[in-house]
Amino acid sequence: MIEKALKGNRSYWIWTVFLVALIASGLSAYYQQRWFGLTVTGMGRDASRGMYTVQFTFFIGVAASVVMVFLRQQKELTETVIVALFMAASAALMSMLFVVADMGKPDRLLNIIFYPNPRSPVFWEFLFLSGYLATTIIAGWAMLGAEKKGVQPPEWVKLLIYLSILLAFGILAATALIYSCLPDLNFWLTAVLATRFIASAVAAGMALLILVTLALKKTTGIDTGKEGREKLAMIATYAGAAHILLLVVQLFTPFYSNVPLIWFALIIGFVSVILLLLPSSKKSEPLFAGACAALVLSLLIEKSTGLLIGGELVPVPLASIVAYVPTSTELFIAAGIWSLGALLFTALLKVVVSVKMEHVG
Amino acid sequence: MMNEQRREFIKKTTLGVFAGLGAASGLVPAFSLEKTALPVWDEKPVPGKIRWGMLIDTRKCKEDCQQCIAACHHEHNVPAFKNRREEIRWIWKNSYRNVFPTADIAGVSKEIQNRTFISLCNHCADSPCTQICPTGATFKRWDGIVEIDYHRCIGCRFCMPACPYGSLSFNWEDPRTEIVDPVTAYPTRQQGVVEKCNFCSNRLVKGLLPACVEACPEQALVFGDLNDPRSDIRMLLESNVTMQRKPELGTKPSVFYII
Numbered sequence: 001m002i003e004k005a006l007k008g009n010r011s012y013w014i015w016t017v018f019l020v021a022l023i024a025s026g027l028s029a030y031y032q033q034r035w036f037g038l039t040v041t042g043m044g045r046d047a048s049r050g051m052y053t054v055q056f057t058f059f060i061g062v063a064a065s066v067v068m069v070f071l072r073q074q075k076e077l078t079e080t081v082i083v084a085l086f087m088a089a090s091a092a093l094m095s096m097l098f099v100v101a102d103m104g105k106p107d108r109l110l111n112i113i114f115y116p117n118p119r120s121p122v123f124w125e126f127l128f129l130s131g132y133l134a135t136t137i138i139a140g141w142a143m144l145g146a147e148k149k150g151v152q153p154p155e156w157v158k159l160l161i162y163l164s165i166l167l168a169f170g171i172l173a174a175t176a177l178i179y180s181c182l183p184d185l186n187f188w189l190t191a192v193l194a195t196r197f198i199a200s201a202v203a204a205g206m207a208l209l210i211l212v213t214l215a216l217k218k219t220t221g222i223d224t225g226k227e228g229r230e231k232l233a234m235i236a237t238y239a240g241a242a243h244i245l246l247l248v249v250q251l252f253t254p255f256y257s258n259v260p261l262i263w264f265a266l267i268i269g270f271v272s273v274i275l276l277l278l279p280s281s282k283k284s285e286p287l288f289a290g291a292c293a294a295l296v297l298s299l300l301i302e303k304s305t306g307l308l309i310g311g312e313l314v315p316v317p318l319a320s321i322v323a324y325v326p327t328s329t330e331l332f333i334a335a336g337i338w339s340l341g342a343l344l345f346t347a348l349l350k351v352v353v354s355v356k357m358e359h360v361g
Numbered sequence: 362m363m364n365e366q367r368r369e370f371i372k373k374t375t376l377g378v379f380a381g382l383g384a385a386s387g388l389v390p391a392f393s394l395e396k397t398a399l400p401v402w403d404e405k406p407v408p409g410k411i412r413w414g415m416l417i418d419t420r421k422c423k424e425d426c427q428q429c430i431a432a433c434h435h436e437h438n439v440p441a442f443k444n445r446r447e448e449i450r451w452i453w454k455n456s457y458r459n460v461f462p463t464a465d466i467a468g469v470s471k472e473i474q475n476r477t478f479i480s481l482c483n484h485c486a487d488s489p490c491t492q493i494c495p496t497g498a499t500f501k502r503w504d505g506i507v508e509i510d511y512h513r514c515i516g517c518r519f520c521m522p523a524c525p526y527g528s529l530s531f532n533w534e535d536p537r538t539e540i541v542d543p544v545t546a547y548p549t550r551q552q553g554v555v556e557k558c559n560f561c562s563n564r565l566v567k568g569l570l571p572a573c574v575e576a577c578p579e580q581a582l583v584f585g586d587l588n589d590p591r592s593d594i595r596m597l598l599e600s601n602v603t604m605q606r607k608p609e610l611g612t613k614p615s616v617f618y619i620i
Binding site for chain 2: 036037038039043044045046048049099102103104105106108109111112114115116117119120121122123126178181182
């Protein structure tokens with residue numbers, strides 16, 4: 001089936017070449033990072049986590065949240081399931097790559113498996129994430145194969161999907177634990193953190209999925225269904241509202257309200273949830289897409305400034321606070337990883353579209 | 362005095378098992394002299410179990426003296442990066458506010474507040490850094506020392522924010538270019554791994570005291586077995602009011618301060 005990803009029209013190839021170029025520039029930046037060390041990033045003694053960690057946390061959320069689609073086994077969402085599985089797999093791959101990019105000794109990555117420390121949430125994170133990547137991609141591929149043959153997917157696919165649901169909650173919990181395992185960082189030492197992780201992850205993931213299905217409809221004419229999108233929007237709205245509530249609650253804890261851009265993130269998040277609640281946004285597609293994009297942006301800002309920068313600036317009681325700013329090398333590496341994820345997702349979606357086209361034609 | 366202390370020390374490092382047995386024969390008395398309410402020891406002495414600790418008498422520490430730092434950093438090939446972002450430190454000096462940020466400041470004299478205090482890895486009994494390390498590269502030894510395996514470390518740096526004392530340093534670039542006067546007795550590190558104070562485990566096996574303890578001209582640093590009621594450090598702990606860093610976090614540090 002994969003050969004279907006090698007055939008495409010002009011715009012498909014322009015998009016692919018664009019992604020490959022970004023991947024190449026990311027690779028060359030990564031080569032530089034490997035050669036000179038992590039000193040080429042903006043991180044340092046006082047800000048030991050940076051952009052890679054933010055992206056990792058964000059895409060973990062996107063990957064895991066997609067299980068909301070399988071959890072609610074509804075007719076409207078059956079068409080969305082394969083797209084959701086592949087989005088989960090791409091996002092899981094991206095967050096794994098962000099972990100690797102963040103490592104000083106990536107050649108020793110497998111030490112996590114060879115010498116596991118079961119007390120460490122980082123170990124569980126790695127285990128769950130690789131398991132999730134495998135289950136989602138295998139399940140998605142098997143479902144696609146069944147669709148091509150026009151038969152029901154085999155029973156074990158259902159088992160894999162159930163397993164992936166468990167793994168998804170596992171990775172979200174492990175991520176939250178990594179943050180709250182740091183005893184001195186009282187900014188993150190909060191019971192709300194895990195809850196907020198799940199809420200914001202679901203909101204961001206569902207909003208992104210809506211955007212992907214809209215893009216698919218626009219570029220290929222394959223529509224996973226307006227009703228499906230409305231269902232997704234409903235989940236995104238509830239999760240977004242829950243996230244905003246939890247964020248507002250946290251604004252009353254010390255320091256949070258001083259975090260840069262947090263008010264901006266809060267306001268656009270609030271506006272996007274209101275827009276999604278309005279009946280008129282369901283009629284106007286651009287408005288609908290805009291609201292979803294605003295929600296994703298709000299959560300991305302909240303994750304980067306609210307979670308990371310806020311966490312790193314505040315807890316250090318030392319007088320000297322060093323603000324973290326990512327370097328161009330970091331940005332190129334991040335862009336390369338985004339492109340790699342996008343390329344995988346594009347190729348998988350291309351196969352999905354070709355299979356569906358065969359049936360239509 | 363010094364010779365006696367040293368003889369006693371050598372006896373212990375070579376005959377550690379017997380010393381530990383001796384420690385186990387007497388129950389640990391209740392300590393009321395600690396400023397913290399938390400138990401100082403992580404557990405009752407187990408036969409043969411040593412828990413190395415350090416007591417820093419900051420009254421003796423001279424403000425402009427850097428000899429402990431120089432000795433340690435020379436002993437362990439610690440690179441001398443000048444910029445704070447890439448700084449590698451095993452032992453360093455810091456202000457009262459930074460070393461004891463959560464301690465009471467009321468009633469603390471200006472003189473103390475303006476003094477600098479030696480900081481190093483606390484070799485906590487409940488160490489957050491060893492808990493978060495995914496590969497066990499940062500691990501706890503049988504004798505209480507928190508050690509790093511430089512060959513297993515994957516450079517994920519989760520231990521850095523996990524440590525409430527800022528004891529871990531990461532090699533952001535190749536450290537070998539910045540080692541001033543390299544020694545062959547201790548390995549250098551590669552780019553991309555973390556490092557920190559190892560309580561001179563490399564010297565302990567030879568029956569030597571930690572380099573900083575030996576280098577201090579004022580003998581302000583006392584090193585010994587916290588599980589041995591007859592050790593110098595235990596006797597000093599019993600007869601002085603001491604402090605630990607951030608005791609409220611429950612990490613149970615093995616480094617104590619006399620202010």
